């Protein structure tokens with residue numbers, strides 16, 4: 092019992108030490124792992140993923156993914172500079188790749204490592220709608236949702252004492268867990284969805300991000316309607332806990348004016 096109490100108090104101390112304030116939301120969120128610890132493992136997993144999958148280069152779609160990624164990156168940098176927190180993106184090494192995969196999916200790992208699957212392109216149909224997706228995915232990353240999700244699942248799987256395993260352990264299980272936490276895979280632990288509130292936040296901040304990047308936020312509504320019509324055919328990140336279509340469309344409508352305002356204030360004229 093004593094040991095348990097010790098670990099419990101250690102855990103509480105850890106929790107107190109690692110709650111960080113997010114410059115976008117002003118909310119205090121759990122961060123068990125600092126970016127400086129998390130990014131190297133994220134970058135390694137991204138590199139491994141690219142090595143094991145077919146990366147498309149040189150096509151019009153691949154060029155679009157690159158261009159779009161660059162614009163979203165600039166938008167994030169402008170937004171954070173505007174909020175007075177340019178340091179929030181320290182250590183980011185943005186990268187964007189189109190990967191051959193039929194799954195309707197896209198994801199962004201910590202530090203700006205983005206993958207778009209070819210399977211989502213028939214649903215997005217345009218660069219503008221792909222900007223909805225990329226804005227949403229990058230928002231998950233900027234808001235540290237994956238980290239919170241990973242923290243929760245690591246707690247569940249390994250207990251508080253296993254937290255250091257996230258960065259120290261390179262076992263296939265731990266790596267798969269980390270990939271799953273960012274929407275990239277579901278082989279080992281099953282689908283691990285973001286919570287509905289995280290999905291809503293990613294919609295909200297993703298919409299602002301795409302607008303600052305010079306894309307039309309209105310496209311979000313028809314895009315999510317197409318996505319919704321797919322039902323269970325979408326990849327892990329777009330399954331399950333997404334807000335109901337009606338709620339999502341209503342929320343997006345409410346955030347539209349804010350997205351346009353931010354874009355007018357800090358976006359680049361296009």
Ligand SMILES: [Zn+2]
Pocket residue numbers: 227231285290293328
């Ligand atoms: Zn999402």
